[in-house]
Every structure is written in structure tokens, then in C-alpha cells.
Amino acid sequence: MTDLPFFDAIRAAIRDEMAADPTVMLWGENVEDPYGGLLQQYAGLSTEFPGRVKDTPLAETAIVGAALGAALGGLRPVADIQIADFSFVAMEELVRAARWRHMHGGAGDLRVPMVVKTLVGGYMGVGANHSQVPTGYWMHTPGLKIAFPSTPGDAYGLMRTAIRDDDVVVFCAHKLFMFDAGPVDGVPIEFGRAAVRRPGRNVTLVATGYMVSLALQAADELAATGIDAEVIDPRTLEPFDLATVVESVTRTGALVTVDEDHTRAGAAAEICMAVLEAAPDALRGPPRRVACADVPLPEGPAELQALPSVERIVNAAKAAATTRGSTPS
């Protein structure tokens, strides 16, 4: 167990998989040394694995489209899309990769083992074209898996699993975690297993990525007012660990979903609905969403008007936890 910064944990996971499996490759814009990728995320990898870590043209459709071809040809590519906003350029290729196995009926045991790694997130004031967390688009695409870690240990473990997985995985890393260090135990983490970040009795907060940090801060504030919040981090949005969330909600009777993506038709809405369908009698009152406003993010400090905040989570959790209704049995 060693402490690593978040981005170093991701790099270590890619490095360990590349050392273990010669078919793993990494490519994207500016990933080779001495630059080593945006924010030096991949520093040293092209030197350690010459020919397997490759700079691409500024060409997102080719970056992702070639990953599909390479995966069909027996490689395990990690395709780096510098920031998630640019993934829209390659959305056609990503959707097609996600469909490939199903639309060909699994013919000849077709597998598409590829990872699209990308940076997401706001709170840096860099505006609508550099800040999005477009998990909703990806969740809406059948065939994708979506990993969204919130700790260095999970970043390492989920990236190991993503590379070993035989399906198309979108791996999100939040920019704000850049310098956050934490323990990394070097073990792959199975997809579809949520982590309970803080146990609680009165309200369930479900959050991914940087929203987990906000939810934990909100839980501390709520504790001061006598509300004991449970914070659940699904870690992967697909597959989604509904059982852990339902079990929690059955105890707390109140649910708030926290999502940095836009509110409408996003993960926050989907999780609420999935819980209502699975456990219609568990909640004392309506579930509540705290997510990004349905506007393009402004640049500069104005973005904070649109993004989730600790205060908004606290208010939603208070409203959810204090809703009167029959006490769940």
C-alpha cells in the first residue's frame, strides 16, 4: 500500500497492465514523452514502452475508430481523449464500438476490449467546452461501460479492470483530483460494486467523481444538524450497483442523487427512477436531484451558479430527510 496522486494511480495501472500484457497500447494526442500527455498524465510510459504509446494526429474520430479496429484485431487499446468535451467529435465511433458485438450477434465470439480514457469536470472556470461531465450521453448508449473513480485507489483498480475488460469502457477522471493523493493497494476493482463512503441512517446520498467529495462535506454539515447521511459512490455507472443503493434507501427512507452532468435525463434522474422501480415503498417522499443546471457552463466564477454545491446538497438532503411519511419497516 503506497500513497499516490490520482493521476499517478491511473498511470501506474496502465503501466502495470502494459507490463503484464503486450497487446495493451495507449494512444492519443501528445501522450509521448517528454510532454507525456496533458498534465503529464502519462509521463514515462512512451519511454518504458517504445512503440506502444503513440502520439496521434489531432483527430478524435481516428483515435476512437482505430481503437475499435485494433480491438477487433486482438489488441487492448487505451484511447486517450484529452477532455470529455472532445469526445463528441468521436461520438459516432464510440457508439458504433459499443454496438459492435451486439449488432453482430457475438459472431465468432467477437469482443471489443477497448478503453476510452478522458478528463471530465468543472469548478475550474474553463467554460462549457472544457468542463462537461457527459456521462448521460454514455449511459444512454447500450453497450458502454462507464467507470468514474473518486479516489486514487479506485482509479488504479478500476483502470486495471477497464483494460482487462472485454467490452468498451469509458473511463472518466475528474480534473480536480489531479493533486489528490491517497492509498493505492495495487488490486483490480470489480465493476458494478459500489463503495459506501460514509454510513448513515437518515438519508442516502449517491454521488460519483468529484461529487463524492461534495457529498461527504455536505454529510459533515448535515451531521451538525442531527441528520446522519449515508454517502454511496457507485464507482461505475454501468454496470450500476442498484442493490447497494436500494438496501441503503430501504434503511434511510430518503434519497438524493448528486451529479455534475446536466440535470435533465442524466445519471441523477436515472438512479432515482431505478430506485423507485426497484423499491417503490422504500422512500418517505420524492427522491431529489442535485445536478448541473440545464445551461451551458459559463466561463469564470459564474459557472458556480450552475454547478452542484455543498449548500445545494445540504438543502436537498434536509428536505428529503425531513419529509413526513410512513416510516419504512
Add this chain to the structure above:
Amino acid sequence: MTDPLALYRTLAEARALEETVQTHAAFYHSGYGMEAVGVGVASALRADDYLVAHYRGVGAPLAKGMPIDTLLRTFLLKATSPVRGRNWHPVAVDVGLFGHQGTSGSEFGRAAGLGVAAKHHGQHAVAVGMFGDGSAQRGTLHEAFLLACSWELPVLWVCENNEYMISTRADAIFPGEIADLAGGYRMPAATVDGNDVYEVRRATDELLSEVRRVSKPAFLEAKTYRVRPHTEVEAAPYQDDAELERWRARDPLAVGRARLAQDGIDAGELDRIEAQARVEVADALRRVQDDPGHDPAEDVGAYLYASETR
């Protein structure tokens, strides 16, 4: 160079398949009259070469090694096809044919990626990316061509220029020859009569030997013509009769016959080959036509994730 009669046999089989499939498969994008391109290119490939075939026609998958029965099962949406009757794009993973999908232009990135795999495996295998004059209008071509050049990928790009992107003529879009594109990427390029299977094969062999030797991309434009409508369920009022007649006179089988006659091959021998091809396809149709179609009891979500099948 392959046995000229063997190549003619594959061409005749492709023709017999085209005639059969366009009669039996709804929405078929017929490659009738364009068989020489797919047959000429794909017959030059090894089993471990990868092929991204154009969506139109059967010539390329047939010549790459996909059996006639399997092709028919695919186009007739039989549950016994490799794709279990879910899709009518030919897939034969064992001969490097991984399927297709309906967005023209997405083939470029995929072919480049298969080129990465071919290079990585280190056996001088290549990837061939076949596309139409319509796909050549997509920006995805530029991105994948740049990638193939900068990474020195063993990819042969083959443009099947059949003059029409549905109803729009290629020469109304391209200011010059499509093969001119190769110059900007410093790729060796050739242009051939796409209705002459022997010319297509010769040009493919020449370019491929260089692609294999130096592991760099090359470009082939095969000039042909779409004598059928875009799909079999629509008309093609934008093609005039004189133009169609001109190209029907240049039918790939007629061109092939003329070439073989010069080599002293007896026309009766070619008649026998064509008759045999028709019998083979008819027999195959009889074998597969009563196969079950897609099973409605099958879980529609099956095969979405590889992890669910293990």
C-alpha cells in the same frame, strides 16, 4: 499471380450470388456489375490479412474466404448465420472479416486500427479498407489517412468509385480524381479499370507487396459503375439509359472473357464455369432456405456485453 480461371470462377460465383441475393433480400445494396473490384482485391489477401469490406455486394467477402452458404444465410437473416439472423452484414472472424455497419466513413478509422493490429502481430499481414466514392467525402478519411501515414501502417485503401453517392455524381463533388487524394499523404497510388478483375488483382498485388515490404499505406482507386439502384427497393431516375448501356457493355464478366480469349481460353470452358457457379449457388440456396430465421425467443439483450456470456 493466381490461376486466371480460378479468379474467373470466383467472379462467376459472385455474379450468381448477386443475382440470387438481390432477388431474395429486402433492401439489398446490390453489387451487381461491380464484382470485379471486391473479387480482384480480396482474392489477393492472405487469411491473416484484415478486410474492411464495402457494404455493397458480395465479391469481397466471398473472395476473402466466406463460404457461399454462410453468405446466403447472412443475407437471408437466418438464425444459422454467424450473426444469428440479427444483421445482414457478412462476418467471418476466422478470415479477418469483422462486419460492417451503416455509417459511411466509419470504415476508415477501423481499417487503420486493424492496420495497427496487423503491424503489431508482426507477420507482414495487412489491413485493407474498402470504401465508396461517397465515404471518400467524409472527413474521417483525412483523419485515418494521417494516422496511417504518421504511424506507417500496412493499410491498403481501396476506393470503389461507382460514380454515384446514391443520386449524387462523384464528379459533381470531387474537383479532380479521387486518387489525387493520395498525393497529399505521399502514398503510392494506382487507378485501375474496376470492371477488369485481372487489372484489379494485378494492381492490388503490386501495391500490397510494397505495403507488406515497407509497412506503409497505399491507395487504389478502382473505377466502376453501379448498374443497380442504391437499394433494390428504389428506382434510379438519375441514371440515364445511354450511360447504363455503356457500362453494361463493360460488364466484368464480359471484360474477363475478353481477357481470357486473348490468352486462348475456350469460351465453352467459361460457359461451364458460369453454369457451375449458378448450380453451386442454387444448391446452397436450397440447403439454407429452410433454415430458421431469427428466434424471437432469444433474449434481445444477449451479446451486448462479452462479460455476460462467460
